[in-house]
Amino acid sequence: MKALWNLLRRPSIRWSVLSLLSVGFIGGIIFWGGFNTAMEATNTLEFCTSCHEMRDTVFAEYKQTIHYSNRTGVRAICSDCHVPKDWTHKMARKAKASFEVWGKLVGSIDTPEKFEAKRMTLATHEWERMKDSNSRECRNCHNFDSMSPTIQRSSVYRKHMEGKAAGKSCVDCHKGIAHQLPKEYRDPDE
Numbered sequence: 001m002k003a004l005w006n007l008l009r010r011p012s013i014r015w016s017v018l019s020l021l022s023v024g025f026i027g028g029i030i031f032w033g034g035f036n037t038a039m040e041a042t043n044t045l046e047f048c049t050s051c052h053e054m055r056d057t058v059f060a061e062y063k064q065t066i067h068y069s070n071r072t073g074v075r076a077i078c079s080d081c082h083v084p085k086d087w088t089h090k091m092a093r094k095a096k097a098s099f100e101v102w103g104k105l106v107g108s109i110d111t112p113e114k115f116e117a118k119r120m121t122l123a124t125h126e127w128e129r130m131k132d133s134n135s136r137e138c139r140n141c142h143n144f145d146s147m148s149p150t151i152q153r154s155s156v157y158r159k160h161m162e163g164k165a166a167g168k169s170c171v172d173c174h175k176g177i178a179h180q181l182p183k184e185y186r187d188p189d190e
Contacts, residue, residue, distance in 0.1 A: 043079035061179045120182035135170035
């Protein structure tokens with residue numbers, strides 16, 4: 001190990017510093033391009049629904065919602081709601097999601113029955129994440145300041161403005177907007 005370290009620290013006799021820097025720079029670009037491509041590939045609807053745990057449960061539910069099919073033709077896919085856009089938060093979310101893959105690998109959610117048994121726990125984690133980020137991913141498309149008092153029903157617009165004034169997050173009122181609520185869920189306002 002010491003011999004390898006000494007070899008790495010020694011200046012090169014054959015290659016100029018410019019050559020070494022150029023190779024390092026090009027290698028870095030190739031690595032970053034591959035890494036970024038892999039990150040973006042894991043943000044596709046096809047990737048998210050490639051396992052039956054997602055395809056047969058939450059994806060089937062989502063296809064029945066306005067986020068999947070609506071009059072404007074705009075569709076939010078899994079990553080739009082579950083993966084932050086900015087790099088720092090995206091990397092943190094991807095790291096945390098790698099632990100969620102563990103559920104697939106060990107079979108803790110591999111049947112609809114097992115998934116339903118863990119749905120409240122999974123949903124609670126997601127709601128807490130959204131609450132902690134002030135529903136950042138929702139706000140990529142929905143913004144209080146862009147809501148129209150003339151297009152929204154007056155009662156809905158009033159509730160949105162009350163939520164804005166109270167500093168509420170989207171998930172405070174809109175749990176279950178894209179997926180079924182867990183059977184154990186009880187609305188705290190009821």
